[in-house]
Amino acid sequence: QVQLQQSGAELVKPGSSVKISCKASGYTFTSYDMHWIKQQPGNGLEWIGWIYPGNGNTKYNQKFNGKATLTADKSSSTAYMQLSSLTSEDSAVYFCVLTTEGSLDYWGQGVMVTVSS
Amino acid sequence: ETVMTQSPTSMSTSIGERVTLNCKASQSVGINVDWYQQTPGQSPKLLIYGASNRHTGVPDRFTGSGFGRDFTLTISNMEAEDLAVYYCLQYGSIPWTFGGGTKLELK
Numbered sequence: 001q002v003q004l005q006q007s008g009a010e011l012v013k014p015g016s017s018v019k020i021s022c023k024a025s026g027y028t029f030t031s032y033d034m035h036w037i038k039q040q041p042g043n044g045l046e047w048i049g050w051i052y053p054g055n056g057n058t059k060y061n062q063k064f065n066g067k068a069t070l071t072a073d074k075s076s077s078t079a080y081m082q083l084s085s086l087t088s089e090d091s092a093v094y095f096c097v098l099t100t101e102g103s104l105d106y107w108g109q110g111v112m113v114t115v116s117s
Numbered sequence: 118e119t120v121m122t123q124s125p126t127s128m129s130t131s132i133g134e135r136v137t138l139n140c141k142a143s144q145s146v147g148i149n150v151d152w153y154q155q156t157p158g159q160s161p162k163l164l165i166y167g168a169s170n171r172h173t174g175v176p177d178r179f180t181g182s183g184f185g186r187d188f189t190l191t192i193s194n195m196e197a198e199d200l201a202v203y204y205c206l207q208y209g210s211i212p213w214t215f216g217g218g219t220k221l222e223l224k
């Protein structure tokens with residue numbers, strides 16, 4: 001069955017960067033888009049963008065241009081998101097989400113990123 | 118960007134009640150709307166895709182409808198396990214955007 005296993009919680013300093021991972025299994029990794037979603041504490045959901053691991057093509061929410069960088073490693077079936085120049089506004093839970101039929105079908109468990117000095 | 122406005126933001130319900138949640142888009146999105154359910158501490162789960170199609174395994178008490186700018190999620194017979202936050206999502210235009218959510222609570 002489809003599984004998306006995300007990396008562990010991160011505590012990072014303002015101004016630094018962090019790279020979180022999402023290891024996929026149970027399907028052909030290169031055939032479907034992987035999306036990333038942000039959820040700040042007590043708040044709603046924000047779409048960051050997607051990557052198509054088959055060819056590395058990406059599409060971003062313009063709001064996250066320069067903030068988030070999506071990559072994928074076909075050899076390990078792992079998707080990554082790097083967040084740079086971190087501020088308190090980046091403290092959130094980040095989900096990787098698979099679309100197999102156009103919708104956000106399968107969600108990872110989420111990674112809590114806390115930005116604090 | 119397309120703004121999705123959900124109403125109400127919260128609702129007190131009773132078990133067995135019929136519940137209607139609304140989502141309005143700032144511009145037409147066709148049928149490109151999904152509904153997601155999130156319980157505390159969990160990842161969201163897809164309930165309805167393409168405005169009216171139930172995702173695999175979703176009970177038939179959940180019904181989605183709408184087209185264009187106005188969308189509705191109806192729970193026909195509220196159960197305790199349905200207490201959650203519900204989000205609509207439009208994917209008709211980039212960026213994809215979520216509504217702010219509707220929280221269902223017990224009276």
